[in-house]
Amino acid sequence: MVLKVFFPTCCTSAESGLLVGRWVPEQSSAVVLAVVHFPFIPIQVKELLARVQQAGRVGLAVLGTWCHCRLQEPEEGLGRFLEGLGAIFTHEPWLQLCRERGGSVWSCKALGWPMSPGAPSPAPVMLIFYDQRHVLLSQLHTPATLPDPQAGDAPPSVGGLAAVFDTVARSELLFRSDRFHEGPVQLSHWQSEGIEASILVELAKQASGPTCLMLSFLLSLLSAVGACRLFRLWPLPFICSKLSTCEQARHRLGHLTFLFSPRKAESPVQLMRKVNVFFSLLLDVALGLALLAWLRAENCIGQLADALVPVADCVAEELQHLLQWLMGAPAGLKMNRALDQVLGRFFLYHIHLWISYIHLMSPFVEGILWHVGLSACLGLTVALSLLSDIIALLTFHIYCFYVYGARLYCLKIHGLSSLWRLFRGKKWNVLRQRVDSCSYDLDQLFIGTLLFTILVFLLPTIALYYLVFTLLRLLVVAVQGSLHLLIDLINSLPLYSVGLRLCRPYRLAAGVKFRVLDHEAGKPLRLLMQMPPEQALSPS
Amino acid sequence: MEDERVFSDICGGRLALQRRHYSPSCREFCLSCPRLSLRSLTAVTCSVWLAAYALFTLFENSVILSAAIFITLLGLLGYLHFVKIDQETLLIIDSLGIQLTSSYASGKESTTFIEMGKVKDIIINEAIYMDPLEPHGISQVVPVFQNAKPRLDCLIEVYRSCQEILAHRKATSTSP
Numbered sequence: 222m223v224l225k226v227f228f229p230t231c232c233t234s235a236e237s238g239l240l241v242g243r244w245v246p247e248q249s250s251a252v253v254l255a256v257v258h259f260p261f262i263p264i265q266v267k268e269l270l271a272r273v274q275q276a277g278r279v280g281l282a283v284l285g286t287w288c289h290c291r292l293q294e295p296e297e298g299l300g301r302f303l304e305g306l307g308a309i310f311t312h313e314p315w316l317q318l319c320r321e322r323g324g325s326v327w328s329c330k331a332l333g334w335p336m337s338p339g340a341p342s343p344a345p346v347m348l349i350f351y352d353q354r355h356v357l358l359s360q361l362h363t364p365a366t367l368p369d370p371q372a373g374d375a376p377p378s379v380g381g382l383a384a385v386f387d388t389v390a391r392s393e394l395l396f397r398s399d400r401f402h403e404g405p406v407q408l409s410h411w412q413s414e415g416i417e418a419s420i421l422v423e424l425a426k427q428a429s430g431p432t433c434l435m436l437s438f439l440l441s442l443l444s445a446v447g448a449c450r451l452f453r454l455w456p457l458p459f460i461c462s463k464l465s466t467c468e469q470a471r472h473r474l475g476h477l478t479f480l481f482s483p484r485k486a487e488s489p490v491q492l493m494r495k496v497n498v499f500f501s502l503l504l505d506v507a508l509g510l511a512l513l514a515w516l517r518a519e520n521c522i523g524q525l526a527d528a529l530v531p532v533a534d535c536v537a538e539e540l541q542h543l544l545q546w547l548m549g550a551p552a553g554l555k556m557n558r559a560l561d562q563v564l565g566r567f568f569l570y571h572i573h574l575w576i577s578y579i580h581l582m583s584p585f586v587e588g589i590l591w592h593v594g595l596s597a598c599l600g601l602t603v604a605l606s607l608l609s610d611i612i613a614l615l616t617f618h619i620y621c622f623y624v625y626g627a628r629l630y631c632l633k634i635h636g637l638s639s640l641w642r643l644f645r646g647k648k649w650n651v652l653r654q655r656v657d658s659c660s661y662d663l664d665q666l667f668i669g670t671l672l673f674t675i676l677v678f679l680l681p682t683i684a685l686y687y688l689v690f691t692l693l694r695l696l697v698v699a700v701q702g703s704l705h706l707l708i709d710l711i712n713s714l715p716l717y718s719v720g721l722r723l724c725r726p727y728r729l730a731a732g733v734k735f736r737v738l739d740h741e742a743g744k745p746l747r748l749l750m751q752m753p754p755e756q757a758l759s760p761s
Numbered sequence: 762m763e764d765e766r767v768f769s770d771i772c773g774g775r776l777a778l779q780r781r782h783y784s785p786s787c788r789e790f791c792l793s794c795p796r797l798s799l800r801s802l803t804a805v806t807c808s809v810w811l812a813a814y815a816l817f818t819l820f821e822n823s824v825i826l827s828a829a830i831f832i833t834l835l836g837l838l839g840y841l842h843f844v845k846i847d848q849e850t851l852l853i854i855d856s857l858g859i860q861l862t863s864s865y866a867s868g869k870e871s872t873t874f875i876e877m878g879k880v881k882d883i884i885i886n887e888a889i890y891m892d893p894l895e896p897h898g899i900s901q902v903v904p905v906f907q908n909a910k911p912r913l914d915c916l917i918e919v920y921r922s923c924q925e926i927l928a929h930r931k932a933t934s935t936s937p
Contacts, residue, residue, distance in 0.1 A: 222933045223786050223856045249856070345786060347854075381858075381876040734872040735852065735860055737783055746784045748854070753872060 224331050224346045225250035226316060227385050227750075229353040232256045232287070233320070235409035239306065240284045240316060241270065241395075243388045248381065251284050251316060252388045254353075254395055255410040263309050265405040269395075277391035285316025307332070318348075329745045346745040349735075352752075353396075353411035355727040356389045359752050382733060436481040444474065469606040469708065473599075476502065493718065500716040505600035508711070512604060513597045522594050526587035533579045533615060537572050540618075544568050547686065556682045564686055568622055575618045602708045609704040616697045623694040630687040633676060640673035726754030768915040770794075776911055778918065786855030788926060790919050792909040793848050797841075797866065809833055842867040846908040853923055855930050859883075861905055875903065877930070883923045885916055 227242075227250060235256045242253040257266055270281045286303040307315050314333040320326070329346045396412045398404050452458070461467040476498050486492035516522055548565035550556070593611070597604040613620075642648060643666070648659035661669070721728050731754065738747040762782040770776050779791040813829030845866040852860040858876040865871075906916075 222930075225856065345784065347786070347857075349857075381878050732872070733874050734862075735854065735857070735874065737781075737787065737789065737852070740783045746787055748857075753870075 222249050224314070225349055226318070226329060226346060227252045227349050227351055228318070229253060229255075229411065230350050230749075231353060231411045231413075232409050233350070235287070235289065237288045237290075237303070238286075238409070239266070239310070240287050240318065241266075241281060241408075242284050243279060243281055243392075244284060244312070245384050245388075248384060250385070251314075252385050253284060254281070254389065254392050255408045255413075256287050257283075258407040258409065261406055266310075269406050273392055273394045276394045279388055279391040281392065281395070282312050283310035284312055285314075285318065288317070288319040288321075290319070290321040326741075327744060327747060348745050348747045349750050350738075350747065351385070351750040353389060355752050356386055357393075357396075357411075358725075359386075359727050359729075430483075433481045433483050437478070437483055440474065440478050440481065444478070447471075447474075464610050465606040465705065465708075466603065466610050469602055472712065473502070473602070496717040497715045500720075501712060501714060502600070504714075504716060505602050505711055506598070508601035509597035509599065509604055512601060513594060516594050516597075522590050523587065526590050529586050529590075530579060530583045534576065537576050537579075537618075540572055541569060543689065544572075547689065551685065554681060554685065556685070557679055560679055560682050564682070568625075571618055571621065602711050605704050605708050609701050609708075612697065612701060612704075619690070619693050619697055623690045626683075626687040626690040629683050633680065633683050637673070637676050637680070640669050640676065643669040644673055722754060727752050729754050766918070768911055770910045771912060772910070776909060776915065778911070778915055780918075780922070785929065786926065788853050788922055790851045790922070791848060792850075792906055792911060792915070794846055794909050796847075797845060802837075806833055838867070841865065842869055849906050849909045851905055851919065851923075853926055855926050861903070863908065873903070883920065883927065885913075885920050 225248065232253070232255070236258055238259060239257040239261070240251075240253050241255050241257055242251060244251050266283065270283070273279075274281050286306055288303060303317070314331045317330040317332065319328045321328070327348065329348060331346055395408070396410050397416065398406070398408055399415050400407065400413050401415065452461075480495055480498050480502070486495055544565050547556075548561050593604065593607050596607055639649065642656060643661060646658060646661070647656050649655075650657040718729070732752075734751045734753050736749045736751065738749055740746060763779065765777055765779045768776045768778055774795040776795070777793045779789075779793070781789040781791070783789065809829055809832065813825055817823070817825045842865060846863050847866050848862075848864045850860075850862040850864070852862070854860070854877075856877055858874055859880060860875075861873045863871050
């Protein structure tokens with residue numbers, strides 16, 4: 222079988238030394254994690270490996286030697302010295318990697334490989350270069366490689382390439398010492414030029430503990446207040462379920478509780494979700510404050526308040542015109558005069574009541590609008606849901622008309638269907654839930670037929686009213702629906718994931734990709750392992 | 762070691778198969794599809810422009826012509842980036858896995874890597890009927906060279922080479 226050596230790209234220019242890593246016998250692959258430079262004391266190297274092994278529960282060992290000859294000819298003394306090291310650190314197989322002649326020629330020998338005596342020798346060796354930083358940070362989205370922190374003493378055996386990812390992820394302690402660190406052992410790895418850390422992230426980590434505790438305490442107080450018995454009295458729950466503002470407030474409260482819960486995120490997916498929620502809240506509040514600033518600057522609230530009552534009057538007038546049109550001969554249809562007049566006057570009276578209420582409320586409009594604008598501090602979504610609720614309240618009369626029209630139409634259709642069955646001599650059997658034949662008396666038939674004809678001739682009138690008011694209601698629902706769509710978009714847009722995909726695509730790696738590097742006969746095969754990001758738009 | 766042979770696809774177009782033999786355990790097969798022909802490009806552009814000009818004479822609005830330019834450009838870019846596949850590559854590395862790459866005309870590459878432990882076999886199959894119950898533990902059938910659509914003779918070449926490597930793998934893995 223082919224021996225695979227996973228070699229980090231950052232160590233290709235390192236000085237000669239010892240190879241440190243993990244040997245996976247099931248895949249006959251050696252994962253090299255770092256290079257230990259001269260001078261070193263073997264005891265201290267073994268102590269370091271034991272410490273990392275204990276911390277990450279991964280079996281590390283010295284795998285072999287690394288020889289980097291910058292001059293044209295390899296040094297003889299170094300070669301013999303490196304061979305002698307094989308006696309101190311025993312490992313089967315013992316790797317001897319060498320890069321010579323200005324860096325273009327690689328050679329790799331594996332002593333003690335293959336294990337089986339019957340196979341031919343020299344056994345083929347494959348060198349696979351990998352970027353340690355990408356492999357370490359891409360554990361976010363490759364599902365087979367999540368290191369399980371709750372695993373017992375024996376970590377579950379992972380197969381294939383997942384073993385490589387797992388090894389690198391568990392050896393974080395090895396990467397903590399850089400070349401400025403005055404320790405007994407000098408290592409070369411991806412962080413040897415200086416450990417990557419961000420002071421903002423460290424400060425945030427320190428501050429997050431007490432902040433989370435305090436905020437979760439406040440949020441629990443809020444939810445306790447919200448859940449108290451006073452708010453269970455009818456009709457408050459009914460009203461709250463109808464208003465989208467309460468719904469949105471509850472949703473955001475849920476988000477905040479999830480975000481500031483003192484428990485750490487269990488998996489990278491949950492961490493991603495938390496950060497997405499945080500960024501969506503941030504965007505929400507930023508947009509809300511921008512809206513508030515704009516309203517203040519343009520004095521929109523005053524203009525809006527001045528315009529609101531005339532607009533409501535205008536809408537009511539248009540409705541009156543519509544009803545007058547319906548009471549006449551709409552679209553050339555001939556309506557039943559009496560029913561027409563009754564319905565028309567009924568709805569006109571409603572509109573008259575509505576206009577009176579609007580005029581009663583007109584002095585308070587500015588104050589209400591000012592408070593609505595202030596609620597934009599809580600987030601643009603809250604302001605939009607308040608706007609949607611206000612639209613619902615202002616068009617309440619259209620809703621009422623729709624309900625009346627629908628009820629009348631429903632009654633008429635039921636009556637018509639029942640009398641049509643009577644006309645044919647049938648009846649609806651409620652027990653059997655089917656239509657049965659029935660013998661009616663003569664007077665029942667007579668009255669039934671009379672009522673049937675009356676209802677049939679009144680059908681166009683009622684149907685027309687129903688149609689007109691349903692269309693109006695649909696218009697209002699469409700406007701409210703688009704507002705809710707916008708609210709849902711702001712609520713659920715995963716900004717952090719989108720940002721990661723644009724700026725750090727390797728963190729969202731979907732799989733691995735291999736590329737064959739320049740190959741010469743007689744030399745080991747060299748491959749480069751890369752982690753391309755997810756292809757979001759590729760057609761499969 | 763590299764060699765190139767010419768085959769034809771199921772529509773009669775010309776396909777070039779490049780075989781690279783890196784080592785006894787690593788081989789690469791590269792199928793190049795026929796390029797975008799100037800004739801079809803000219804035909805499409807001319808038809809779009811004739812339609813745009815006809816609409817322009819009907820409506821006397823110059824926005825139609827600018828829209829036609831945009832549509833042509835965006836359509837061509839979208840076609841090159843999302844639809845037109847230039848090359849399909851199959852890289853088989855013993856004891857690592859099989860990698861399928863499609864490179865589009867705009868340079869985009871889309872890669873799928875399947876680990877060797879998950880590969881049961883490479884076969885040439887005429888028709889596939891998927892049972893609702895998993896037969897013999899096979900959960901997914903991955904077709905290769907879907908866009909190049911080579912004929913049977915080309916597939917047989919690739920099949921023979923891949924089977925050599927798989928047989929080699931089985932021989933070394935079963936030996937103690």
